[in-house]
Structures are given as structure tokens and as C-alpha cells.
Amino acid sequence: MGTNHNLVRDPEWLSWNSPTLSRPKLQSILRATKGTETEMMWTARSKNIKTGDIPQGYVGQTIDKAKASCEGCPLLDDDCYHWKGSSQLGHISMTKGYAKRRPEAYSLEAVLPRSARSAKYARGAVGGDPHVFSVETVKGWFKSLKDAGFKGLLLYTHFAKTKGAHLKGLAMASCNLDEADELVELGWRTAAILPFKAPKLSATKKSKFKDIPEYDGRPITTKAGRKVVVCPAQTHDKITCNDCGLCDASKEAADVIGFLQH
Numbered sequence: 001m002g003t004n005h006n007l008v009r010d011p012e013w014l015s016w017n018s019p020t021l022s023r024p025k026l027q028s029i030l031r032a033t034k035g036t037e038t039e040m041m042w043t044a045r046s047k048n049i050k051t052g053d054i055p056q057g058y059v060g061q062t063i064d065k066a067k068a069s070c071e072g073c074p075l076l077d078d079d080c081y082h083w084k085g086s087s088q089l090g091h092i093s094m095t096k097g098y099a100k101r102r103p104e105a106y107s108l109e110a111v112l113p114r115s116a117r118s119a120k121y122a123r124g125a126v127g128g129d130p131h132v133f134s135v136e137t138v139k140g141w142f143k144s145l146k147d148a149g150f151k152g153l154l155l156y157t158h159f160a161k162t163k164g165a166h167l168k169g170l171a172m173a174s175c176n177l178d179e180a181d182e183l184v185e186l187g188w189r190t191a192a193i194l195p196f197k198a199p200k201l202s203a204t205k206k207s208k209f210k211d212i213p214e215y216d217g218r219p220i221t222t223k224a225g226r227k228v229v230v231c232p233a234q235t236h237d238k239i240t241c242n243d244c245g246l247c248d249a250s251k252e253a254a255d256v257i258g259f260l261q262h
Contacts, residue, residue, distance in 0.1 A: 038065045038132045040124060040141075041094050041106040044114035050233050051123050051154075052242030053116040055108070057141075058091045059128020061098045066091065066128040073129065073158045081262075082127040091127045108141055112148045120242050121145075124155040130171055131157050131164035138170045142250065152248035154241055160188050172249045177258065181224040184255045191247060191257050194220065198234050198260035205262065215260050228258040235260075 040057040048056070060066030070076050070083070082088055098106055108122070115122075122145055124130060130138065142153055157164035160173030160183055173188040180192045196215035197205075215235075220228040229246065232239045246253050 038069060039103075039106075040108070040130075040133065041091075041098060042108045042111045042122075043090075043094065043106070044111035045116060046123075050241060052119075052240030054119040054242050055111055055115050055122040056126050057108070057122065057124040058094055059125050059130060059132065060091075060095070061103065061106075062095055063092060066095075069128040069130075069132045070158075072162075075158070087126060108144050112144065112150075118242070120151045121245055121248065122150060122153050123241065124153055125157075129157055129159060129164065130155055130167060131159045133167075135166055135170065138167060142170070151245055152250060154245070154247045155249060156191050156247070160190075161186070167249075170249055172247050172257070177220075177228070177256075178223060180228075180256045181222045181226065184222075184226065189249050189251075189253070189255055189257070191259060192222075192228065194228070194230070194258045194260055196260050198262040201262060209261055212261055220258055222256060226256050227254070228256045229254040230258045230260065234262065 038059065039061050040059055041061055042055055042057045044055055046053055046056045058066065059069045067076075067083070070080070073080070076083065078084070082091070094106065104110055122141070124138075124141065138153075138155070145151075145153055153170075155167070155171040156174045157167050157171045158174045159165075160168070160171075160175065164171065164173075168187055172191040173183045174191050175183055175193070177192045177194055180190045183190050194215070195212065197209040197212045199214055201209065215230070217235075220230065222228060232244050232246070233241050241247065245251070246257055
């Protein structure tokens with residue numbers, strides 16, 4: 001029978017099954033096995049204007065692990081805001097820090113005490129896809145946040161119908177607007193890309209989306225007639241994800257949250 005690496009990483013299991021091991025030896029084994037599975041690396045603060053100053057999580061303690069979690073995503077090669085944008089720079093920096101310092105420094109429990117007092121939510125999987133994590137792991141993040149006085153977790157998967165199906169009720173299903181009805185019927189709350197671009201884009205972004213009409217405030221519905229709530233952080237200057245919280249998939253809230261292209 002193979003070794004259960006989740007158990008090997010559990011100090012209580014090691015102490016019970018290897019009573020002759022000293023504490024330094026136990027810690028050495030834990031360090032050696034740390035990083036063999038994909039982990040969420042958390043940071044306490046953020047300068048992201050849209051999300052607000054909230055804890056942020058990045059999938060993968062190496063860039064290879066992070067990109068592996070995204071394999072199969074249709075946005076990966078051309079339109080991914082993370083891998084084609086500046087947010088990946090922070091992710092790369094964190095992987096270097098993870099390799100040099102104690103990995104525990106990037107756990108959610110370690111960063112929460114250093115988060116802004118105004119933070120109400122945490123944003124998971126800024127880069128990478130959370131389908132690589134078990135239900136138990138994700139529920140553990142929710143519990144840690146609630147225990148620390150937070151309202152919840154903002155999480156999205158691009159693989160709602162396949163390898164991310166187990167995260168229903170914990171993560172939003174990222175999709176195109178024409179896919180939203182099907183996913184809602186399957187029990188998901190959805191984060192749908194809209195056929196409009198956000199107002200006040202930079203000159204570079206305006207060029208990228210030059211053939212896409214700018215959102216003019218019109219009501220939007222899905223093909224089946226479901227109301228789409230356009231992301232308030234994109235349509236109101238003074239609202240952030242931290243103020244809104246609609247993308248906490250565990251909430252009883254709108255089935256379809258629409259995102260303007262940006």
C-alpha cells in the first residue's frame with residue numbers, strides 16, 4: 001500500500017505512528033513533504049482597486065503548479081487577465097519567497113492577523129484554478145475566515161462541469177453568458193462574461209476591446225430570461241468586492257453575476 005501523504009504531513013499521525021521520532025525529526029519530515037501537493041499561497045494585503053484591501057490567494061507554490069491548475073481553460077493562451085497581465089508578477093514573487101522562507105508564512109491562518117481591519121472577505125485563486133483543492137480544504141478556508149470575523153470567501157472555477165464540479169456551492173462558475181442558464185440549472189451560481197466592455201478603460205485596453213460595445217447601463221438577461229446583476233464594483237466608483245460580497249458562492253444571492261470585459 002502506498003503512503004498517504006496527507007497523513008505523513010499530519011504531526012499527530014507522525015507522533016502516534018512513530019513515537020521514537022524526536023520533535024526536530026518530525027519537523028524535518030514535515031518540511032521535506034511540504035510542497036508535494038498544490039497549495040494556495042495567501043497574502044494579507046492587496047492594492048487591487050476593484051477588490052479592495054483584502055487577503056488574496058494564489059494557486060500553486062510554483063508557477064508550474066499554478067499553470068497546471070489552469071490546463072484546459074479556454075482563456076489560458078489568449079485572454080487570461082492573470083497570465084497575460086501584471087497580477088502574475090506578484091504570484092511569481094510569492095513563489096520565490098515560498099522557496100526561500102518558511103512555507104507556513106503563506107498559510108491563510110498566518111496572514112489573517114496581518115490583514116486590514118476593514119477586510120470582510122478574502123479572494124481566492126487570483127491566479128490559478130481552485131479545482132485542485134478538495135471540498136474539505138475549501139470549507140476549511142471558509143471556517144478560518146468566519147472564525148477570524150470575516151464574512152466569506154470569493155472564489156471562481158472555470159471547470160464547473162468537469163474537474164471543478166465538486167466546488168458547487170463554494171465557488172462561482174466562471175462562464176460565458178450563453179452558458180449561464182445551463183450551469184444555473186445544474187445548481188451553480190455563475191460569474192458570466194458579458195458582451196460589453198467596461199467604461200473608463202485605459203488606452204491599451206480600449207484598443208484591445210475596440211470592437212466590443214461599451215456597457216450603457218441597459219438591463220441584461222440570459223437567454224432563459226434570468227436577470228443578470230452586473231458587477232457593482234465595475235459600475236460604481238466607490239464599491240469594491242469587499243463592500244459587495246455577491247461572489248461568495250455560499251450565499252443565497254443572484255444566480256448570474258455579469259462581468260464587463262476589462
